[in-house]
Amino acid sequence: MLQETHAPLTARIAEDPTAMPGMQGVKRYHKLLPLATGYFGVSSALYAFDGLVVVYGPAGGAWHINIEDEPRWYRGPATVVGAGLLEMDVILGNDAKFIDNIARVATTLERRFVALAGTPISEIIGTDLKGFCRTLESKTSRPVFMVPTAGSEPYPEGASKAFLALARKFMLPPAKKRKNGVNVLGAIHLSTGKEEHVEPLLASLEEAGFPVVSVFSVPRPGQADPLQAIREAPEAEMNLVVCTSGLALAEQMHAAHGIPYVVGMPVGRSGRGDIPRLLRGQPPAPAQAPTGPPPCNRALVIGEPVLGYGLKRCLRLDFGVPEVDVVAVTPSEALFRTGPGCLGTLVERGPRDVCTDSERDIAAMMNDPAVDCVIADPCYAALLTGKTRFIPLPHIAMSARLNWDMPYEYAVDKGYEYLAGQFSGSPRP
């Protein structure tokens, strides 16, 4: 043993990569892309509000977000821009130059606010983005805020911080309360896809007597000021958290305005009734087991956790699938620690549910012979080695524009129809 510990590292690891005690292996990707990270989430959360999102790093960061991760960029106005830091800027500082540049673009483009998002470079060199904000506000006479991101944190964290910053800057104390009014929190495109995929949920809320006050992260239709609904959000009586990026905001709004919240993305027919019941402080109604054989015996759902648990519920209650496991690819632990403001949740952890974005671990679970159906972003299909039934459900944080236009649904009845169509159309293994 002593001899082994003195052997060169490479020799020992060449024999057995796990030989080094305490050495966590580095996360490796081959067939999958790494998921979108923090400042991608910031962009996703703020894109639709007519601000200028400055990704404070080299030009490549913003550029790649625009052409790959943000399909709304196509033929749209400049919204996500890169500061364009170069080597000498990093070495010499040059902060004043960039503050000037940002101020000029923000004012000439007449943006309503400026948001500065941190990157690996700004993190490493310790850029004082908070200080930038103060200077920029005085130069532009516009609200300016920073979102403390780097380049490795999960994207919901970036979006969450952006929402909190939006709330701090724009939310107003409620002039009135809107009876049964609901804010939908966490509906960022990286998690929920195109706005049209969330529309069935919003419609079902309205039909159930819960008017939608605001949606984080898109303006309400018919409002000239894209930030109006954000300002008025505290007028709602309840919050609905549909993805993890909305959870911290829900907790903050409970602390600040006493607004309680529920957690869940209603998927399928059973989902339609779940959220109104939770919003009324009632538990979800027990569903009748469907007749007929289930389309599969053990399903694996991979993706954003709140949606993942909504899918799990739908598969079990609408389709009678006896076993459903969820792989949450972004942090989910906070969902299981219900805060004082939480009225109810559709998120229910199962014994085999895990939280991981490791390609190796996910591949192992997908290829477990006991799993006969996988529901995930199409990119994950590359990990399958057998003939497991695969139902594609894009996760934009994984495949971005590659599957942006793919037809799919998940919310309420449309989600049921989509899954039913997939089950009847896709081959059994």
Place this chain on the structure above:
Amino acid sequence: MGVDQAGISLEKLTRREDFPFAPLEGVGPNLAGWGVIETCLILPESLCVMAGPSACLRHSAFMAHARGFTDRFYMLCVPELDMTLGRHLEKVEQGILEIARERPEKVLFLIVGCPDYILGTDFTGVIARLEAATGRRIILGAMAPITIGLKDSPFTAAYTTFFDFLKHEERTPDPDAVNILGTFMPLAADGELYTVLRRAGMERLRQIPLCADLDEFSRMADAACSLVLHPLANSLAARMDKDMGIPTRFVPTAYGFAAIAERYAAIEETVGRPLDTAGLEREAKKAAAPLLDALRDKTIAVGCAINGSPYELAAGLTDMGLRVEAIFGRGAFAAYEWKLIEKLRETAPHIRVYNVSHPALCGQTAPFDHIDVAYGVDAGMFCANAANVPLSRYQEQKYGYENALWMLEQTHEALRNPVSNHDWIYKHQFLI
């Protein structure tokens, strides 16, 4: 911020400083080719491993994945804190060892990002140990947009590293061998350039994408000369010239008849043998005439996403009697492009040059609604009513007079059966 801020007339574009740079950029459809992964994988028997924060990996990998370059490409995620503390070196070393155990490739490119570049992380020891442990060549490269305009672009630097596999080769100079450098999609062996060179007795023509293995690639050391078709290969060719005595000539892809004739004259001088191209030129002009007639009433825009220089294409089209109104470019100009700009200032001073990456240009299509044909997917984004002709380096590659004809034939195809710019970008993955 109007679109005028993003443009300047050719008449007034007399030096680089006149170009309409923006205070903040990085929003337009073109960042001028940052496909480091794909560049590295041109080398046969190679593997590419990128190590860095997840954001950087995703940025660099997305298009490689979109185009299917996944088999020989791996990513190792390293958090910023580990990088700042230097804790990541062992982890990267371990990760690469694991990959090397699973893969047979002889060369491994280790690509790092801006953070390691700016931290000055020293991978020398890691590379030495890995080479000793794996018996493979490990080459370090950087995907670092933080160096834009200051050093060779990352993909130029990556291409230049191929020299490491040639510099120690025993040279057996072969007077009938020519290297063709700078192609991504290779020129076809039955294409015009091959035919012209073979007729002149140059029997052994080598392109890196067509080398089956490193042995075949190493035979490029025997060439009598190198012909460079794309600027990214200039540095590699210069090294081969300086250190191995293989003369080089920059003869970039051209679309205009005059420029093509100049290229062949330069090639003739470099290979030292007469080239029989007069007949090709005659036939091409004859075939082009009806194609050009049908375009004389069209207004045209040219973008820098094309394979080649937008100024050369604009000059070529103008010489053909067509009306170019707009060029979408970036603020980097090759020396030969200034001569073209000077010529265009005389023949088409009305042309307006736009900064494709300017925020004022984003979302602006109305000013370009009158454009009928847009070359390049970047020009196609702004010219919403135009037939979009990508001329992308990811399409089949032509050289010489056949390239001029191909461009005109592609134009007519786009007019007959248009593919939307959106589809060129999002379905065919022609952006970058």
